[in-house]
Amino acid sequence: MHVIRSSLTKPFSAALTAFLLAWPTLAHSADLPLAPAVLAQLNAVVDQDNPRLLAIFKDLHQHPELAFTEVRTAAIVAKELKQLGFSVTEGIAKTGVVGVLKNGPGPTVWFRADMDAISVKEATGLAYSPKQKQKLADGSEVDVMHACGHDAHITWLLGMAKAMVALRKDWSGTLVVYAQPAEEVGLGAQAMVDDQLWERGFAKPDYAFGAHTAPGPVGYVSSSAGVRMAGVDQLDITFKGIGGHGSTPQMTIDPIVMSAQAVLAYQTIISRNLDPQAAAVLSVGAIEAGRDNNVIPETALLKLNLRWFTPEVRAQILRRIDEINQGIAVAAGVPADKMPVRTMKGHSGPLINQRELVETINPALVQLLGADQVIDQFPAVMGSEDFQEVFNLHQTPYVFILVGVAPLAQFTAARAKGQPFPYSNHNPNFFVDLAAIPIGVKANAVAALSVLKKTPQ
Incomplete structure (x- = not known):
């Protein structure tokens, strides 16, 4: 380098x-x-x-x-x-x-x-x-x-x-x-x-x-x-599920599992969706969910950081994040009124x-x-x-x-x-x-x- x-x-x-x-x-x-x-x-x-x-x-x-x-x-x-x-x-x-x-x-x-x-x-x-x-x-x-x-x-x-x-x-x-x-x-x-x-x-x-x-x-x-x-975006993703006892996961929709799937899927945006010559970075800096060992929480929060050089690449990354979130939630059985929420925070070009x-x-x-x-x-x-x-x-x-x-x-x-x-x-x-x-x-x-x-x- x-x-x-x-x-x-x-x-x-x-x-x-x-x-x-x-x-x-x-x-x-x-x-x-x-x-x-x-x-x-x-x-x-x-x-x-x-x-x-x-x-x-x-x-x-x-x-x-x-x-x-x-x-x-x-x-x-x-x-x-x-x-x-x-x-x-x-x-x-x-x-x-x-x-x-x-x-x-x-x-x-x-x-x-x-x-x-x-x-x-x-x-x-x-x-x-x-x-x-x-x-x-x-x-x-x-x-x-x-x-x-x-x-x-x-x-x-x-x-x-x-x-x-x-x-x-x-x-x-x-x-x-x-x-x-x-x-x-x-x-x-x-x-x-x-x-x-x-x-x-x-x-x-x-x-x-x-x-x-x-x-x-x-x-x-x-x-x-x-x-x-590079340009930068700070954004939060909130996955909403149904909480419950850790011994009865069938009665819940686990937002931690959805978050884990999302973290891995996000990495394919850079490796499989962008032009290989279009430099970009997507990092998950924090995951906040739950507190107790035997409780499946209601929500899970992911804190993301994006780096990019063109507005076109930025738009493509954000679109794919939304599509991945939606797909994971639908596959998990999340009702329409509890779809994941993307919150944009800091931004610079x-x-x-x-x-x-x-x-x-x-x-x-x-x-x-x-x-x-x-x-x-x-x-x-x-x-x-x-x-x-x-x-x-x-x-x-x-x-x-x-x-x-x-x-x-x-x-x-x-x-x-x-x-x-x-x-x-x-x-x-x-x-x-x-x-x-x-x-x-x-x-x-x-x-x-x-x-x-x-x-x-």
Whole structure:
């Protein structure tokens, strides 16, 4: 599986050394996207700020919050942005925060970070791992972890905001940074739009950016044009039966049996109904049914997740899910008034980076990191995002970059074993190497500066 250029197996130090040796020549080139003095100041500002950023990151990591409950995280974002002089609006879609910094004439750039964690028990052994469970609305408690790097995203955003304030004489325009809730459930972006995000008087975006952790090596970023991530749907299927005693199944219609049949049948949609060249994924993430050993329950709930790249494939999958559900229920003798129910929840379309904007920011990323460290041919992945849903109304050009967060030695060792990465997002062992914090901040700032830089007089 060729997901990263083979150059990633080279020691980072060798690539960096080659870039630095070429720097004296490059620094005198009129084609440099950013003035060397501006880039040097950015590096100095972020490096000086790094102890504060690491403290923020560790604090966020130790206090993860699930979708739409990111109250503590949102308060930190709002406080930091206010101290920097941003005009701050809080409480959009419950916990969303928007900060605006006007800095003269020019384009408006929106930059997003997501805030929510997921219900995974951390196994990294880090000293700043979460120490407490989170209590849910029903009174139950679950382990929660930042297993997708949203704590890093927020830290990068706050670091970039501070750097842009320090460099404000070197750029012109309006910078809007915002913290979004509930990305993991695919609802947060649309929730902000539904809560009148675009009716609140914010400057309309000319460009938009987002960044996400990836278990590639620290020091590398992926900024590629075209389709980057799949569309996604979260949906529930409820099978309705007739409950009863486990000793008299003939007097019941067992929804657990129907659910088991459905789980297996769903897999044939991908393998037998779709064109083999049409990439898609259908996963059942949870089955909820019954409680006691000797009771056949009335209902069973399946929680499904779909990934797809075209609306035609999405429609075909949904149609076949309905047909399978109906067929299983009819075969089990379910009456017409108790047919299975499909409930659609979170939804996002595919994420598609605009080529022109990628070509605008990538030279600055190369200037920051080196040519070998900027990957512009990364293939699309089945992972999904809702970042782009905020910008559908205005058809805003956007780029969503991936930032490596794994130690190079771990990545190299994994590749030697034939593994694409040393660990995956949403895994209990996922972690962000602290060296990736300043790099993510600088990459964010460089992207913003690429479109907000002042025109030389």
